Amino acid sequence: MGGFGVDLGTANTVVVQPKRGIVFDEPSVMLARADEPTVPILVGEDARQLIGRTPVGFQTVRPLQDGVIVDLESARSFIVAILRKARQHVWSGLRRRAVIGVPTGATTLECRALLEAGHEAGLRKVALLPEPVAGALGSGIDPLEPRAHLVVDVGGGTAEITGFCYGGILASRTCRVAGDELTRTLSQYLRSEHQLVVGDLTAENLKVAMDALADPPLIVEGRDGATGRARLVTLENDEVKEALRTTVDEIVQTLTSCLEDLPAQAVGDIMSHGVLAIGGGALMSGFTQLLEEHFGFPVKLADRPLTCVAEGASVAMMHPEVLAAYGG
């Protein structure tokens, strides 16, 4: 069966084909000339490497913000470019169809922009599926069963929580503070507390490294804010966690507030089966434990939190009943 399951994220884009698995998994970034911002020269990881070191006359463009398209032309060029890259693995002249994950909180206009970008990129048929439903499907959950599920998705631009059951959404809350804001918080912290200026990539690597860090301190390279000279700063794991605490609390509070909107019976289902956590931000050290403390019931990190949305979108192509219930 042809076609693509696509998670077009603010931070990363993943494309899955039903028979071949993941055919593209790279940052949602493209490099373009400043005077032609919608014509990509580099796409994905190659373009990301130039963030913070972009030569004069070029710019790095992120076609999505907060999980939705902000500029139709850039988004269309980006989709064309990633599908071309994906096709290097499987060349095909056929016009394919696709299921694309979309934030539950996306407006009709934002959904239309995504559909238009897909069609303009040459896709024959495009259907949309809420990302939490796709993530659940990609994690082996049947979203049509008559039992409530709660999915937390912490991405780059948004953190979302969605309750759904038997083909319908029960409740949903969105927080436009997520992984990328945590990176910015860390960058600002280094500047204000250590007078160290670092690039976005360094701040993000530090945030992700905290995950793997047990006891050894972390060494960060940057530029001294006063003298401009290169300097190293040593940070303890706990210091990084503390620097991120206020932003993490903001995300957790929005997510837990969704419980108020859920019917009591649904809360019972979730208490006995737990919450599913997806998205790269959920990988942050201690995040699922913190959520468990606030929810009061178990939170399970998906087996493949970064790719399950695209995997579920790919599975949905073979389940038109799921698309009919949740998508379009």
Ligand SMILES: Nc1ncnc2c1ncn2[C@@H]1O[C@H](COP(=O)(O)OP(=O)(O)OP(=O)(O)O)[C@@H](O)[C@H]1O
């Ligand atoms: N091990 C990790 N620890 C902490 N954060 C991580 C880790 N791995 C990835 N991230 C963060 O997860 C975010 C990207 O997650 P993901 O790819 O799910 O987002 P997205 O789908 O592109 O975004 P959105 O859902 O907002 O459109 C980034 O902010 C990245 O820094």
